[in-house]
Each structure stands twice: as C-alpha cells, then as structure tokens.
Amino acid sequence: MSQIESPRVVSKEEWLQARKAHLKNEKALTRMRDLVARERRDLPWVKIEKEYVFATLEGKKTLAELFGTNSQLVIHHFMFGPDWNAGCPSCSLEADHAEGAIVHLANHDVSYVRVSRAPLEKLEAYRRRMGWTATWASSQGSDFNFDFQVSFAREDLEAGRLYYNYQAIEDPKYFSEELPGLSVFYRDESGSVFHTYSSYARGNEEVIGAFVYLDITPKGRNEKEIMDWVRRHDEYDASPANVSCHSC
Secondary structure, X not given: OOXXXXXXXXXXXXXXXXXXXXXXXXXXXXXXXHHHHHHHHOOOOEEOOOOOEEEEOOEEXXXXXXXXXXXXXXXXXXXXXXXXXXXXXXXHHHHHHHHHHHHHHHOOOEEEEEEEOOOHHHHHHHHHHHOOOOEEEEOXXXXXXXXXXXXXXXXXXXXXXXXXXXXXXXXXXXXXXXOOEEEEEEEOOOOOEEEEEEEEHHHHHHHOHHHXXXXXXXXXXXXXXXXXXXXXXXXXXXXXXOOOHHHO
C-alpha cells in the first residue's frame, strides 16, 4: 500500500471552509446523477426478436422466463469463459454487492440474474464457493453474450475486430474474450421483452459500493491499474498474484 506524503494539516476552521467549498461540487454531482438517471429511464427500447435459451438449475429457460414474476430484469454479464476454472475477481466484487440488494430488488419488481458462458456446473461450483444465492444462468451455445458485446471470438480479437462499450477498440490485444457489463430488460403484459439499457467497463461502477467507501478515504482506491487490488473475497488472507478483469 502506498503512503500519503505530506498531508496538509490545518485548523478545524480552515478544514470546515475547504469542506464547504467541496460540498458545492458534491451537490452538483448529485444533481447531475439525478439528471443522468432520468435520461437513462427515458431512453428508447428495443424489442428482443431472437429467442435466447439458457441453462439453469430449473432446466432450460428463455430470456422471458428469467424474469420470474417481475416485469424488470437486470442481467449481470459475469466474466466466466467456458474453459475458465473460476470467475473474474472484479466481477466477483460486483456480485458480492448485488447479493445484499437482491431482496430489495425483488420487492421492487426487479429480478437479478447472472449470465456467463461457462457451463452450468462450473457456475454452480463457483457460486457455492462464494456463498452467493443469486440465480446464475449459462448462455453456453447461445448468441446472447456475443449479441450484447460482452464475449468475443478469438479470431476477432486476433484480427483486431472488437466493438465494446459502444465503440470500436483500436488495440484489442489487451482485452479478454470476456468483458463485463450490465443489461436491463422489460417484459410487458403480453410477454414481449425489450432491451432498455446496457453499461460496460467503468459504467458498472455505480453498483459497487466498495468504490464509494474507498473514494472517501485519504488513500482512495490506491491502484496503479484499474482494480488491480481486487481479490475474490476468500483470497484476501492469501497473497495471490495481481489479477484484474483483463488477465482472468
């Protein structure tokens, strides 16, 4: 961990003056966040015409069936490739936070499901290891991950053909064939499903509360590369090699 060099120490009165000045920016950010949230809710929708089928503990399910009894669905595109032995540490951090929110989402007409390309047995083994309760579905053999730009064919990576976070990536050699994302869907009374929103990369940070806590501390996130400090929650007592989403 890095050390804080020469912190500026002042009187309580001077600190209060500086804090109030900073509060103006915090309030502006809050108002901007509210504005962005309203704009997000006002985005147009796209009707899902393709039928996607997933493997779950309850058997095969379509995208519409993943909603359960709710009309809204949040899907965590969890990085876990078919030949991986464990899920991405950074996606695991996000999943840790979602676990506490699930009961609140479910009582607000929102279902939450994780989707990865790894086979169901691998997902279930890792879910048990992490102690999670959320539904996890395998999209192996489906176009779902590719259509929502979170999985990529190796030949496309090698050829430099990568489209992620709504833009072409000029140098994809630093990227994995699996990348993180969140997608939101709505199911109407007729059973039609609509895609309403997706976020990728740092766009997912809003749902990771650990970032907010770290950002209010003097050392902040204390990272040289994005999320290089993140470990799976059962690995912190060990000393694993640095690992991030792009080196899973």
